[in-house]
Amino acid sequence: MTIAVPVRRNRLSGGVVLIAPAIVFLAIFFAYPVLSMLSISIVDRAGNFTLQFYESVYASRVIGQVLVNTFQIAASATLLTVVCAYPVAYYLAAGPQTLRSLLLVIVLVPFWTSVLVRAFAWMLILGRNGVVNSGLQWAGVIAAPLDLLYSFFSTMVGMVHALMPIAILTMVSAMQNIDRNLDSAASTLGARRGNVFWRIYFPLSFPGVASGTMITFIASLGIFVQPALLGGPREMMVGQLIIEQIDQMNNWGLAAAIAVSMLLVSVVVIVLFERILGIGRFDGIGQSRATAGTGRRSTLRASTGRAISAGLGWATDVLLGAGRFLFRRKAADPRSGPGTSTKIATFAIVFFLVAPALFLIPASFTATRFLEWPPQGFSLQWYEAYLSSPVWQQATIRSIVIGFTTACISVLFGVPAAFALTRFQFRLKGMALPYIMLPIIAPNIIVALSMFYFFADIGLVGTSLGLIIGHSVLAIPYVVVTMLATLQNYDQRLDEAAWTLGARRLSAFRLVTLPLIKVGFITSFVFAFVRSFDELTVALFISSGLSTTLPKQMWSEAYLNVGPTLAAVSTILIIFVALIIVAIEAIRNYGMSSLKTKR
C-alpha cells in the first residue's frame, strides 16, 4: 500500500470549479463581444474617447422618462405575474396528481406560440369587436364596446401572459421539495388553514417566490413587443429606444450608452434583490455556519417576515371563518391540499393562459387570409400550406434540433453553476449571479449585433453551432435561476449521507440528487429549449440564410399580415407538445403501476 501525500483541497476551489465553465463560456461568447460592442459608447466617430453619448443620455428627458417607465412597467408586470402564478404553482406542487400533467401542458401553451402571434391574438381578443367585447355586448352586459386595448391594462395582459409560465415553473420547482408533513404538524399545533399557509408553507416556498420574482422582473425589463403592440403611447420601453437608435438612426454609440445605463441600473436592482430577498443564500447547514457575520440583519429580516406572515395568517383565517359562516360550510381539513378558493383562482388563471390558444385554434381553420373572430368559413388550407411546405417543415425540425442541443449545453453549464451558488463560498460570489443574469437583461438587438461581429471573426456566422452557442448564452441564466430555486429547498445532507455511505460524487448525484431535483431539472431544460425555440433576433443575425428556423420563417410569413398560417403552425406545435407530455406521463404512470404490482 502506498501512502499518498494528501493534496490540500478546500471548498473554495470546489465552488470555483463548478461555476467556472459557465463564467468562462459567458465571458467568451457574451461578455467579451458585448463589452466590445458597448465600448463604442465611449468612442466617437474619429476613434477618440468621448462621453458625448452619456451626456445625451442624461440630458435627454425622453430617455430618462422611458427608463422610469420601463422599470415601472416591469415592476407592475412582475408583481401581477408572481401573485397570479403563485396559486397555480401551489396547485401544481400540492394539488392532486391526476390533473398535474394536463395543467403543465396548459401552463406551457404560451411558450409554443411565437411572441408575435400571441400579441396579435390578444389584439383580437381584447379589440373593439373582439371576443370579449362582442361576448359582453351579446350578453347585454355592456351597450358599447369597452376600450380594453392600447392601454396599461392590455400591456399588462400581454406581459403577464408571456411571463407567467416562467414564474409558475420556477416556483413549482422550489415548492416540490416542501415537506407536506409540516403542514400537518402545524395544524396539530393549533394553526388554522390561513395560519398554516402563511406561517409554514409560504415562508418555505419563499426561495421559489424570490427566484421567480427576480427572473420575471429581469425578463420583463427586456420585453418590448407587447408594450409596442398592445400598449398606449406611454407604454414605451427602453428596448424600443435602443432599436430605434440602431435601426433607424444608425447611432450605435447612443444605443450602446442607453444599453449600458440600463444594464447598470438592472445590476443594482439585482444586487438589491439578492440582499433583500436573499436569493442564492445558503441552505440548511450552510446558513447556520455562515450567518455569524450578518446575524443582526438577517434576524431583523426574519422577524419582519414573521410578523407579516402572522398578520396575513390571521387575516386569512378571519376571512375563511367569515366565508364559512356565510355559506354555512364545514371547516376544511387543513391537510387536504389546496382549498376551493385556490382551485377557482388556479382555473381562472389557467384559462387566462390558454385563452389565446383557444382563440388561435379555431381561427386557424378560417377560409380568409386573416386572423379574425369569429373565423369565417372553414378551410384546411393553412394546414396544407404548412404540411406541404418543405421550408416550414425543415425550419421546424431545425428549430427542434437547435433547441434540444441548446438545452443540453445550457444545462451542462448552468446546473453546476447553480450548485456552486447554493453550496459553496468563494470570492466574488455576490457578483456571480448578476453576471450570469446579464444575457437576459442586455437588449436582444445588442446581443445579436455583438455576437455577429465576434462570430464573424471566428467563422461562426451562418453555422448551426454559432446559433446554438448564441442561444445557450441566452438560456443559461434561466437554467441557473430555476436550479437555484430548486436547490434552495434541497437538503444537502442527503448528498453527504450518500457520500458517507460510499457513493462517489457522480453516483450520489445520479442516484440521490437528480431524482430529487428532477422537476427543477426538467423545467430548466424546457426553459432552455423554449428560449431557443422562440428566439428571433439572434437567429436573424447569426444563422445561415440558407437554413431558416421556425421563428425566422414565422417572421418572414408575417411580412404583410399576421395571418392564419401562423395560427395553424402554433396549433400544430401546441398539439405536438401536448401529445409528447401526455405520452411521457402515460409511460411514467404505466411504469409506476407495473413497479407496484411487482412488489
Added chain:
Amino acid sequence: MLAVPRTSIDSGPDVHGAAKLRVKALEKHYGSVVALRPTSLNVMQGEFLTLLGPSGSGKTTLLMMIAGLAIPDGGEIWIDGKDSTYAAPYERDVGVVFQNYALFPHLTVYENVAFPLRMRKYAAADIRKKVMRMLDVVGLPHVADRLPRELSGGQQQRVALARCAVYGPSIILMDEPLGALDKKLRDTMQFEIKRMHREIGSTTLYVTHDQGEAMSMSDRICLMNNGGIEQLGRPEDLYFSPRSRFAADFLGGTNFIPCQILGSEGDRLRLKGPLDVVFSARPPLEGALSAGSRADIVVRPQHIRITKVGETPTGSLPAEIVDRVVTGATTEYRARLADGTVLVVMELTDKTNLRVEPGQNVMLGWHLDNGTLLPTEDKR
C-alpha cells in the same frame, strides 16, 4: 476565559496505530469565526466516545471533518493508521447517522438500507440477506417497502441506524441522533444504540448536548466548549474531578462557593469562605494555588447536608432556606447565606426531612472529600 487557550488535551495513549482514529491539531474556521481551535483526540478500537458540549462548541464541526464533509484548515485525521485528512467521504470507512436522519425520501426503507451495499457492489443475494438481517436487528422488517415519510420518527431513526451499520463501517459517527425524539423514545433508543454497539463492536463517535445521554452511554466523554476540548475522560472522572468551572457546571450542575487561600495544611489547603468561615479542601488537580489567591469550592447539591443550628461541626455555613421543591425522588432546597450567596441542596425525598421549611435558619456542611477546589476564573 483563561489567558492561554487550551490547545489540546490528549489523554489517550499516543502510540502510532494503536488508536482507531487519531485527530491531530485539527482546526477549522468559517471566515473570522473559529469553529474549532487546533484539537487532538484519539479514539480506541471498539470505544464509544461522546463529544459533549453546548451548541457552537465545535463538536459537530469536528465530527463533520472526521466524516470528510467539512475540510479542515489545518491538522490531520488518521483512520486505521491511514492519513485521511483530505480523503473524500466515500474513501473513508466511516458511517454517519445524521441529526435529521437524511433518509433518501425517494427510496423505500429497503433501498435506503441497501444503498451502501449497492455502492460497494455487493451481489444481489448478499444485499437481500444483509438488509433483511439488519432490519431484523432494528425490529423493522415489516416496513421494508415503505417510504421514509410513511414512518414514525423513531422508526426513521432506526432505519438510519440500520443503513449506517449494515456495511460494518470501522467507525460510526452519530450527530445528535436522538435530538428529534421524545423522552421515552430517546431512552429506548439509547438502549438500542448501546446494544448495537455491543453487538457490532464498532468504534463509535457520538455527538450530543445532553449530559445524561453522554454519562449513560459513553466509555469516555470529550467535553467541548468554545471550539476546543474542555476535558476528556471517563464519565465519573468528569463528574467528580471537573477541571474547570464549565466542566463542573455542564455535567450535573453544581454550587460554587467563593473563597480565599490562607495556606497549606498537610495535603490540604486552608481557606477562608463566605462569612469568614474557615475550611480545608483538597488542592486542585492541576496548577498550584498560592496563599492569598482566590478560588471556588465546588460542591454538588446532593453532597451538602442540612443540619440544625447548634449541632454543627466546624466548617459549616449558616443559611436561610428560601425555597423547597419536591421533584419526585429528590427534594431541592435553595439556601441563602448572609452575604447573599444562594446554594442548591438536594436530598432524597424522605418524610423525615420535610421538617425543614422555607424561612428556617439552618447550617450547611459537606464531607471534605466531596469538595473540589478550582482556581477562580474570570467571568466569561
Added chain:
Amino acid sequence: MDFFRKTQFSRRSIIKSAGAAAVGLSMPAVLRTAHAEEILTIGDGGGDYTTAWTKAYYEPFFKETGVRVIPVERQDSPIAEVRAVVETKAYKWDMCATIGQDAADTLAAEGFLDPLDLSGPDAAQIPDAMKSEHYVATELLAFMLAYRKDKFSEPLTSYADVWNLEKFPGRRGLRKMARDAIMVALVADGVAPGEISTVLADETGWARAFAKLDAVKSDIAVWWSSASQTTNFLRTGELDICPTFNTRAQFVADSGTPVGIVFKGGYYNPFGVIIPKGSPKADLARKFVAFCLNPERQAVACQEFAFGTTHPGALQFIPAERAKILPSYPENLAEMAQLDYRFWGPRQEEANTRFNEWLLQ
C-alpha cells in the same frame, strides 16, 4: 468606416486562432459552393413579398441564366444589418431587396454599398429621383389615408378629415413615428405634401405641426408601431380611420372589406435593391438587378400586392382596373410627394426626441 473595427477587434488574430477549433466543428460559413449550380442569395422582405418576387424575377432568372436566387430573411430595418455584414465581411446575403430609399441613402453615405451597373436601357428609364450610383428602386410604397367606407355616409377626402370629429366620428389611429405624424399633421393643416420640408425649415413649422397634433391627441385611439397591425385594424374594425401603407390597405380591400384609400396628401417612398460593399458576387448581383428592371417583369412583381411600379413602361402590362389602384398610377402619383429623405435624414433624431417627449406628456 474604420473607427469601429479599430476600436473593437484589435485582438482579432488571437481570437481567430482560438476560434479555429470551433470552426472545425462548425459547418462552412455559407453554403456557396456546395452545389454545382450557381447561387445568388438575396435578403428580401419575406412572406408575400418573396412570393411575388419569386414569380416575377427569381424563377425567370433561373430559367434564363441557371443561377438560383435564394431569398433569405433579414431584419426589418436593414441599416444595422448591412453595416454589420460589411464591417465583418460575413456576407450572409449577396444583395438586398426592399430597401427604402431613405435607408439606402444613409448606407451609401456611410460607404457601406457597392455601386450598381445602371447603364442598361431599362435603368435609364427609371426616374432620376428613384436611383443613384448605389441604388435603384424596383417598386414604391405610398403612405396614405385609409378608412372603413361602411362606417361613414360620405367618403373621406384628405388628412384634414382625420381632425374633423364632427363630420367623421369614429376611432382613428396614427403611426407612432415622428416623421409620419408630423407630415400628416402639416398636410391636415393645409400644407401641400411637397412643401413640408420648406415649412419645417424653421421652428414655426415645427410648432405648427405639434399644435395640430395637440388638437387631435386625445382622440387618437391607437398609436401603432407595426404596419402589420394596420391590416388587422382595418379588417376587424378596430379603427375606422387609419393612415397606413397602401399595400396593407389594399390587401384588406382585396379580401372584400370596404376600405377606402385616399392618395391625396400622402407621400411615396421608393423601395429597391442594394449590394453591400465587398459582396463577393457583386457582378452577378448587378446582372440580376438589370434583369429586374425589365418593365414586364416589374408589372408581375407589383400588381398582386399593390406595389407601385418605378419603370414608366410597367403600367401598360397591368390590367387597367388594377393599375388605377397602384400608387404609381399617374393620377395617384400626382396627388402625393416623394419622401424627402435628404431633409429628414439629419433631422430624424431631433424629431424623434421631440415627438417622444410629446407622446409621453
